[in-house]
Amino acid sequence: MSNDENSSRLKRPDLSLEENNYLLMLGDRIRDLRAQRGMTRKMLAQQSGVSERYLAQLETGHGNISIILLRQIAQGLGFPIVDLVREEAEQSPELTLLIQYLTRFPPKTHEWARRLLQNELESSGRSARRQRIAFIGLRGAGKTTLGTMLAEHLGVPFLELAKVIEQEAGADLSEIFSLYGQTAYRRYERRGLESVVANNEAFVLIAGGSIVSEPANFDLLLSSCFTIWLCASPEEHMSRVMAQGDYRPMHGNQEAMEDLKRILAGRTAMYSKADAIIDTSGRTVEQSFLDILEVLAR
Structure with a gap:
C-alpha cells in the first residue's frame, strides 16, 4: 500500500x-x-x-x-x-443450517468436510477423474509448455479453456470482457468447462489462473479433473512472461511486481486446494516434467 x-x-x-x-x-x-x-x-x-x-x-x-x-x-x-x-435464489433450509453448523468449527474442519463430500461424489468415478488432468496457476509457471509435453506423452488431447471459452462466446477474451463483463465471462467459463468434461474421457487442460476466482467453477474443476497447481516465485513468473516477448505486465504500471505479489497472495489459499502442487522455480522444463510424471505415478 x-x-x-x-x-x-x-x-x-x-x-x-x-x-x-x-x-x-x-x-x-x-x-x-x-x-x-x-x-x-x-x-x-x-x-x-x-x-x-x-x-x-x-x-x-x-x-x-x-x-x-x-x-x-x-x-x-x-x-x-x-x-x-x-x-441468487433463496437457499434451502438444509444448506442454511449446514453453513451455520460449519461456522462453529475451525477452518481445518471445513477442509475436512469439503474433502469428505468430494470423495463421496467421486466414489463412482474416481478413475475417470484421474484421466482428466488440469493445470492451474499464474502466467509464467509453465502450464502451456508442460501441458503440451504431458498430452503428447499420454497420447491425449491438449486443451486450453481460454480457447474453448472463445468458441462458446464467438468472440475473443478481450471482447467478452469489454462487451459483456466479468459475469458473462464466468458464465462462458462454466459452459466451456462442462463441455470439455462431457465430450472428452481423457485430456490435459490448461484451466488458467483466474478460475479460482469463481468458487463454483473451481469446484467443478476440482471434482472433474486431477488438478495440478504449477507455481513459481513472483520474480520468475514476471521474468518468464517478459522472456516470451510480452512486456504488457510492465506497461504503464511501475508497481507491476507488487500487483503480481498481491494477486498470488490472494489466490494461494484456493490454488492450494489442487490435488498436487509443483514448484517450477529454479527448475528446468525437463526437471519439472519429471516432477509431474512422479506425481501422476503416485
Missing part, C-alpha cells in the same frame, strides 16, 4: 471506532477480492461503472455511510449482511 493510501486511512470523526474498523475491513476485503480477480483499480472502475476515485475512498475505509446503515438493519434482523444482498 502506498504512503498516500496509508495516510488516508484515518478514522472518520462522524463514526464510532467499531464502525470505522468495519469500513476499513470492507476496504481491505474489496482490495483482496480485486487482487484475486487480477484486476487493477482502473479495470474494476471500467467493469463496475464506479469511479476510480470512489473505489480509492472505499478501499481506504471511507465508504458511503449507507453501508453502515444496511449493516445496522441486518444486525437488527439478526442476519448476516450477506443475507440481505444475496442475489
Whole structure:
C-alpha cells in the first residue's frame, strides 16, 4: 500500500471506532477480492461503472455511510449482511443450517468436510477423474509448455479453456470482457468447462489462473479433473512472461511486481486446494516434467 493510501486511512470523526474498523475491513476485503480477480483499480472502475476515485475512498475505509446503515438493519434482523444482498435464489433450509453448523468449527474442519463430500461424489468415478488432468496457476509457471509435453506423452488431447471459452462466446477474451463483463465471462467459463468434461474421457487442460476466482467453477474443476497447481516465485513468473516477448505486465504500471505479489497472495489459499502442487522455480522444463510424471505415478 502506498504512503498516500496509508495516510488516508484515518478514522472518520462522524463514526464510532467499531464502525470505522468495519469500513476499513470492507476496504481491505474489496482490495483482496480485486487482487484475486487480477484486476487493477482502473479495470474494476471500467467493469463496475464506479469511479476510480470512489473505489480509492472505499478501499481506504471511507465508504458511503449507507453501508453502515444496511449493516445496522441486518444486525437488527439478526442476519448476516450477506443475507440481505444475496442475489441468487433463496437457499434451502438444509444448506442454511449446514453453513451455520460449519461456522462453529475451525477452518481445518471445513477442509475436512469439503474433502469428505468430494470423495463421496467421486466414489463412482474416481478413475475417470484421474484421466482428466488440469493445470492451474499464474502466467509464467509453465502450464502451456508442460501441458503440451504431458498430452503428447499420454497420447491425449491438449486443451486450453481460454480457447474453448472463445468458441462458446464467438468472440475473443478481450471482447467478452469489454462487451459483456466479468459475469458473462464466468458464465462462458462454466459452459466451456462442462463441455470439455462431457465430450472428452481423457485430456490435459490448461484451466488458467483466474478460475479460482469463481468458487463454483473451481469446484467443478476440482471434482472433474486431477488438478495440478504449477507455481513459481513472483520474480520468475514476471521474468518468464517478459522472456516470451510480452512486456504488457510492465506497461504503464511501475508497481507491476507488487500487483503480481498481491494477486498470488490472494489466490494461494484456493490454488492450494489442487490435488498436487509443483514448484517450477529454479527448475528446468525437463526437471519439472519429471516432477509431474512422479506425481501422476503416485
